[in-house]
Amino acid sequence: MAIVPNMPRSWRVETKPHKFCPGCGHGLVLKALGEAIDELDIQDRVVFGCDIGCSLLAWDFFNVDIVQTHHGRTTPVMTGIKRARPDRICIAYMGDGGGYAIGSQHLVNAATRNEKITAILVNNCNYGMTGGQMAPTTLPEMKTETTPYGRDVEETGYPTQGPEMVAAIAREGAYTARGTVANVRQLKNYLKKALQNQLEEKGFSFVEALSGCPTNWSTNAKATWAFLEENMTKYFKVGEVKVPVKEEE
Amino acid sequence: MVEKAITGEKRAFMTGNEAVAWAALAAEAEIMYGYPITPQNEIMHYWTRLAPKYGRKFLQTEDEISAGFTTCGGVLAGKRAFTATAGPGNILMQEAMSMAEMLRIPTVVVVQQRGGPSTATVIYSQQETTLTCFGGNGEGLRIVYSTSSHQELFDYTIKAFQIAWKYRFPTFVLGDGYQAKMRESLYLYNPEEKGIPLAEPYPFLGQEGRPGVEREPSHLRNTYNTEEELYQIISRYVEDYERMTPEVVEYQASDFEDAEIVLIAHGIVSRAARAAVKALRSEGLKVGYFRPITLRPFPVGKLREIAPKAKKLIVAESAQGQLFKLVQEALYGETVPLEPYFKPGLGITSEELVEFIMF
Secondary structure, eight states, X not given: OOOOOOOOTTBXXXXXXXXXXXXXXXXXXXXXXXXXXXXXXXXXXXXXXXXXXXXXXXXXXXXXXXXXXXXXXXXXXXXXXXXHOTTSEEEEEEEHHIIIIITHHHHXXXXXXXXXXXXXXXEOSEETTTTSEEOTTOOTTOOBTTBTTOOOHHHHOOOOOHHHHHHHHSOTTOEEEEEETTSHHHXXXXXXXXXXXXXXXOOOEEEEEEOOOHHHHTOOHHHHHHIXXXXXXXXXXXXXXXXXXXXXX | OOOOSOOSEEEEEEEHHHHHHHHHHHTTOOEEEEOOOTTTHHHHHHHHHHGGGGTOEEEEOSSHHHHHHHHHHHHHTTOOEEEEEOHHHHHHHHHHHHHHHHHTOOOEEEEEEOOOXXXXXXXXXXXXXXXXXXXSSSOOOSEEEEOOSHHHHHHHHHHHHHHHHHHTSOEEEEEEHHHHHOEEEEEEEOGGGGTOOOOOOOOSXXXXXXXXXXXXXOEEOSOOSSHHHHHHXXXXXXXXXXXXXXXXXXXXXXXXXXXXXXXXXXXXXXXXXXXXXXXXXXXXOOEEEEEESEEESOOHHHHHHHGGGSSEEEEEESSSSHHHHHHHHHTTTXXXXXXXXXXXXXXXXXXXXXXXXXX
């Protein structure tokens, strides 16, 4: 007898298997998100927006309302929806290029305004869909299609540390954390807290998820996990960066 | 339910920007998203003063890209949402408007044209005609009303919401810096009292009921995998657009029956053109007048009816041939000569048009 895997209730089974490459981390991030949505029982209130890049492949992923927007513009679309319909739970889902490069002004300003939305950013150190170019998150010395001899930090700067940046900008009430697909339970907890923060209307919430890209890293399973768990976590520290101060009893 | 901003009819003397803010209130617009740029700023200034009194909302965004996309978000959420911009801001706004075309999001954008290209002047021009009609990496599937007075700014801003939501194409009200900043008298009114229908918004996302259980989820995308898939979608949109065209196309035409010369202009220049035609007629010259009110879709039919009877058409505009190109395209195959009167970024008076035609 076939064993039916236990998938989140909010997933749309008709669109599975999903469209991401084998070994891609997006599926795990979206599994953690699906579980967080289920546990908070907010499926009928969620509006999910996805960016351009690999994240767009999530456009029919859930049994929630979804809009796939433009590169970097998911944050303003979700902001616009939230401002018009504050009773919706708005999630902006993007990659590192969308959030830290082309859409960085939107991320920064949404954080500054403490928009009551949740931004989830998948960091896999490169532009996946366009074929593996340097991203704001590409590690020093890392080879990509546009840094074939390795990222030279003298020329291109150091990788963006997103949650730390958002934490520095966002006011009290904001939630920021960095999780990893290497620890899905912890990632789910971060996502749940981020959504809880929006539900309680405390402020902006932002979770970066470290993720693997075996297709563009040209790595096998073992090397993918090694890069994710060893190389990436040296630069991108996993953990909560900013959490709202507990209100006094 | 939103509180009525205007009851009855009120005579007013105000700037065009103020007229737009009142029109948006009268049209029961629920939220404005905006970013400062001259000469549209006072639309935001009046809106931010008036909106809280009537339970309406405002968000000042980080740039026009965001203003365009948040406006898309507001509309997707089922609200009558709008924004306003000009010049370089209009360029940035085109990205969001191309998404609005693809997802058939009925956004309303008020454009108060300034000089171009680049930063140019903050004063006036008609140089955003091509951009507003055809901006974006697509087919220009949008509706563009070119206004010529404060009354029209008021009327067409109200209409823009209704038409946008009826046909689900992004809709623009194309004004200019003169109309924005001048004071002029107009009537403010409640459209419903005049039998003018209001837009009937509905949410594209975030409807009631559990998606996948009680209803199908809304899954909206602007990305397609195959050429054929995209071709099918665009062909359907073009069909919708062409079916809509006779219902929305608008123009003004006068004195053309016996006209030897027809003067063509849009927007505020059409006022100079109209006055010039009146003056020339009193001198005994057979001059006619044609003004497209909708630049997209363009009133091709009426122009093709008028043009062949004339010996010459003159196109006057505060741009280097942006209206001229629309006229040329509309008249393809006709042999009547077209004469340009181009003043890019510069205002045009009736006196200079009279002089141009007489001498």
